[in-house]
Structure formats: structure tokens, C-alpha cells
Amino acid sequence: MTEEILRTLCELPGPTGQEDAVLDWVENEWAGRGEVSRTRVGNLLLHLPGPGPRVLIAAHADELSLIVRSVTPDGFLRVLPGERDTFTLPYFPGSPLRVLAEGGAVSGMFATTTGHALTPEQRERTKLTWDDVFVDVGMTADEVAAAGIRVGTRMVWDTGVRRVGRLLVGKAMDDRLGVAVLVALARRLDVAKLRFDVTLALTVQEEIGMVGVASIVREGRDFDIGFVVDNGLAGDIPTVSHGHVPVRLGGGPTLVHRDSSAHYSRRLIQELRATAAEIGVPVQDMVLYHYTSDAAHLIRQGMETLLVAPPIRYSHSPFEAVDPADVESTVRLFDAYLTRGAEA
Numbered sequence: 568m569t570e571e572i573l574r575t576l577c578e579l580p581g582p583t584g585q586e587d588a589v590l591d592w593v594e595n596e597w598a599g600r601g602e603v604s605r606t607r608v609g610n611l612l613l614h615l616p617g618p619g620p621r622v623l624i625a626a627h628a629d630e631l632s633l634i635v636r637s638v639t640p641d642g643f644l645r646v647l648p649g650e651r652d653t654f655t656l657p658y659f660p661g662s663p664l665r666v667l668a669e670g671g672a673v674s675g676m677f678a679t680t681t682g683h684a685l686t687p688e689q690r691e692r693t694k695l696t697w698d699d700v701f702v703d704v705g706m707t708a709d710e711v712a713a714a715g716i717r718v719g720t721r722m723v724w725d726t727g728v729r730r731v732g733r734l735l736v737g738k739a740m741d742d743r744l745g746v747a748v749l750v751a752l753a754r755r756l757d758v759a760k761l762r763f764d765v766t767l768a769l770t771v772q773e774e775i776g777m778v779g780v781a782s783i784v785r786e787g788r789d790f791d792i793g794f795v796v797d798n799g800l801a802g803d804i805p806t807v808s809h810g811h812v813p814v815r816l817g818g819g820p821t822l823v824h825r826d827s828s829a830h831y832s833r834r835l836i837q838e839l840r841a842t843a844a845e846i847g848v849p850v851q852d853m854v855l856y857h858y859t860s861d862a863a864h865l866i867r868q869g870m871e872t873l874l875v876a877p878p879i880r881y882s883h884s885p886f887e888a889v890d891p892a893d894v895e896s897t898v899r900l901f902d903a904y905l906t907r908g909a910e911a
């Protein structure tokens with residue numbers, strides 16, 4: 568079930584600042600399950616009333632994207648990233664793109680000079696800059712305008728989700744895997760058994776600097792405990808050492824002790840670890856360095872906070888890979904934690 572939800576969510580376009588397709592799908596999914604609302608900045612909340620402390624579980628709806636900064640006289644699109652990331656080449660020349668034009672989505676490809684057309688100077692270059700790349704939609708400037716592509720038009724990778732062995736591979740696993748956990752959890756939770764007052768939240772604009780989450784409390788909602796579900800890192804590939812990232816796909820969600828922004832609740836780590844042991848779900852410990860998420864913002868807003876991160880290979884690429892078993896384990900872990908440890 569979770570795999571099917573994850574597939575559907577990954578294939579929806581949700582660039583930062585334009586997460587509507589993801590929010591609409593989940594809003595429809597949540598209708599009738601509890602009190603559904605959207606905040607002024609666009610975060611989507613599902614409130615499941617219950618006794619005890621107020622718990623927030625959040626995942627971000629947005630994904631990596633490109634945004635048009637100009638259209639050349641020949642109809643090529645000059646672009647910038649929609650996220651805060653500098654150009655570490657998460658975008659690979661040749662990648663298919665889905666341009667979210669006003670007149671309907673249009674196919675494009677991320678391009679640069681290649682092969683025979685390279686000048687001697689370009690041949691010596693080892694690193695591309697934003698000035699070396701563009702998007703080709705195979706149209707003249709007039710056709711581009713007629714299609715409704717303009718400065719500010721966003722685009723996402725146009726890659727479907729596919730099975731590779733036990734892996735599920737595609738764009739936007741960061742953080743649709745977190746969104747899938749919340750959707751599956753809402754379906755699975757027996758609200759009569761809740762031992763907390765639970766709110767599930769999809770946040771917007773995480774990738775540009777944790778923007779949507781920053782106002783969740785300011786808009787009049789308060790919570791005692793906060794969890795963020797975002798992708799963790801897996802170090803089980805040949806080019807990453809176990810010494811750096813001792814986490815493997817299929818080993819269960821990671822409980823994050825610290826990342827670049829904060830240290831997380833040792834009490835919540837112990838509680839989740841005990842719950843996991845009770846129900847036989849594997850968990851892993853993670854210490855992150857070059858990594859930020861919405862989680863530190865929950866601490867700043869007064870919540871005792873933990874980042875729960877199912878591992879992912881090849882983060883911030885169009886071939887982000889997960890083991891669906893880790894997503895399922897995360898759902899079971901939260902279900903048990905929120906409902907007195909009662910296993911369904």
C-alpha cells in the first residue's frame with residue numbers, strides 16, 4: 568500500500584513555491600479523516616483530536632526544481648535552481664524535464680554544449696556553471712510564449728518511478744517518502760486509540776530554506792512534541808565509507824541525533840527505539856553533517872523535536888532510491904508510538 572502511495576506522490580510535480588498538485592492530492596486523500604486546513608502560507612494540516620500532549624508530524628511537499636530566468640531570442644530557457652543549493656551539478660545534461668507551462672506541461676531537456684560542437688576552451692572545462700547550461704524545449708521564442716512559458720515558469724525532472732531490484736527509484740523521493748508516511752499513517756491510525764492529540768502536516772518551501780514550517784506555530788497552532796520525517800542518507804554504496812555513513816537501505820528509519828542545524832531529543836530517541844523493539848521494527852542511528860531539514864525550526868518554535876529519516880541513496884538526483892520496506896517500517900513505528908504501542 569505504501570509503495571503505491573509513494574509512486575503516485577513521486578510522479579506529481581511539486582516544485583518549491585508551486586506544491587499545489589501534491590497538496591491537492593493529499594487534501595483530497597485526507598478529506599473526512601479529521602479536520603483538514605491550509606495555513607496562509609500553504610502548509611496543509613490534518614488534525615486528529617486525541618488526549619494528551621499535542622504532537623506534530625511534518626514532511627515537506629516540495630521537490631528540487633528549475634525556474635526560468637530568461638528566454639533567449641531563439642526560444643531556449645536560461646534557468647536557475649528553485650532551491651537554495653548552489654550548483655553542485657544535481658542536474659545532469661540530458662535529463663528530461665517537465666516544464667509546468669501555463670498552457671499545460673511541456674517536455675524539455677536540460678542541455679549544454681556536447682561532442683563536436685565543444686570549443687577547445689569548453690573541452691578543458693571540468694565544471695559547468697549556470698551560464699553553461701540551458702533548457703531546450705524544441706520551440707521558437709514565439710512558440711514558447713504561446714505555450715505559456717515565461718520568466719518564473721518552474722520545471723521538475725520528468726522521470727517516472729521504477730523498480731530496480733528491491734529499490735524504488737525516481738525523482739522527489741526527498742521528501743515524498745515523508746509525505747507517503749503521513750498519508751499511509753492517516754489511513755492506518757485507529758483514532759479511538761490515540762494517546763496524543765495528533766496533527767500531520769505537509770510543509771511548503773523546505774528546499775529554499777525551511778520557509779513553510781517557520782510559521783506553523785505563529786499562525787495560532789501550538790504543539791508540545793514535533794517530529795519531522797525527511798530522507799536520511801544511506802552509506803551502503805561503493806563510494807561512501809561505512810566510517811562516514813554507517814546506515815544501509817532496508818535497515819529501517821534512522822533516528823537522527825544531530826544534523827547541521829540542531830541536536831534532537833534524546834528522550835524521544837529512547838521512546839521510539841523502545842517502541843521499535845516492542846513491535847519488531849528495525850531502526851538505525853544517524854549523525855548528519857551537511858544536512859538541514861524542517862526539524863530545527865520546530866525546536867525554535869518550542870517543541871521537543873526528533874528527526875526521523877528513512878534512508879535514501881543518491882539524494883538530490885533524479886534517481887533517488889529507497890527500499891519501500893523502510894517507509895513501511897516508519898509508518899508502523901509512528902502508528903505504534905501514537906496508539907499505546909498497540910500493534911495492528
Ligand SMILES: [Zn+2]
Nearest residue numbers: 741742797798
Ligand atoms: Zn528533504
